[in-house]
Amino acid sequence: MRPMVDLVGRTAVLLPGTASDEVFVRTVFEEPLTQLGLRLTAPASASVEEHLAALDAAWTGTPLVVGGVSLGAHVAAGWAVRHPERCAGLLLALPAWSGPAGEAPAALAARASAGVVERDGVDSALVGVDGWLGAELSRAWRGHGPRLAGILRAAAESGAPTPAELGGVAVPAGVAACTDDPIHPLEVARSWASALPRAVLRTTTLGALGADRACLGRAAVLALLAAATATRAG
Known part of the structure; x- marks a missing residue:
């Protein structure tokens, strides 16, 4: 390079x-x-x-x-x-x-994860997310603390160019x-x-x-x- x-x-x-x-x-x-x-x-x-x-x-x-x-x-x-x-x-x-997030797969996933985090906590939201992705999300999501669900919901409603x-x-x-x-x-x-x-x-x-x-x-x-x-x- x-x-x-x-x-x-x-x-x-x-x-x-x-x-x-x-x-x-x-x-x-x-x-x-x-x-x-x-x-x-x-x-x-x-x-x-x-x-x-x-x-x-x-x-x-x-x-x-x-x-x-x-x-x-x-x-x-x-x-x-x-x-x-x-x-x-x-x-x-x-x-x-x-443009608007709408029903984009990433937006749907963020909304669903926010609901599980609010209802059952981070551990439940990460059930079934294994391997390297599970490890990355476990570290990052726990680092956001009580802000996590709000961050997920806001992202799912945000627009892209x-x-x-x-x-x-x-x-x-x-x-x-x-x-x-x-x-x-x-x-x-x-x-x-x-x-x-x-x-x-x-x-x-x-x-x-x-x-x-x-x-x-x-x-x-x-x-x-x-x-x-x-x-x-x-």
């Missing part, structure tokens, strides 16, 4: 998904970003409002690479729609819907998805990559992610690199 002059030295502010945490973000993105010559900032934010505040706080006058996982990708892309002059690039992993809005963000964008993830459908990632004027999509699998969290970050970073290279070549 050869660093590009346009990106090397930039700060990448990457946000976690719904009720996830900055630990997961660092595990996914730190190694591939270091190889590209970017500095990772992974805020310990959870709600949409906290994500936006973290992006605003990171802005010091120099364009940022922004993005995140799932809800974090939604919030970062929406921030880029509103502040295109503040963005040097996008890293968007596992987008879950476009529409394709038309994404069409106005003319910076290089790397979009990453898992081909076998029913909660973050590949078709959503494809639609985001099609809507963004300078985007490339790369994929991995949930099995690969379980063995190596950084495979998702590498997919996004390689997609960003390809998008930036294509832009320069053009």
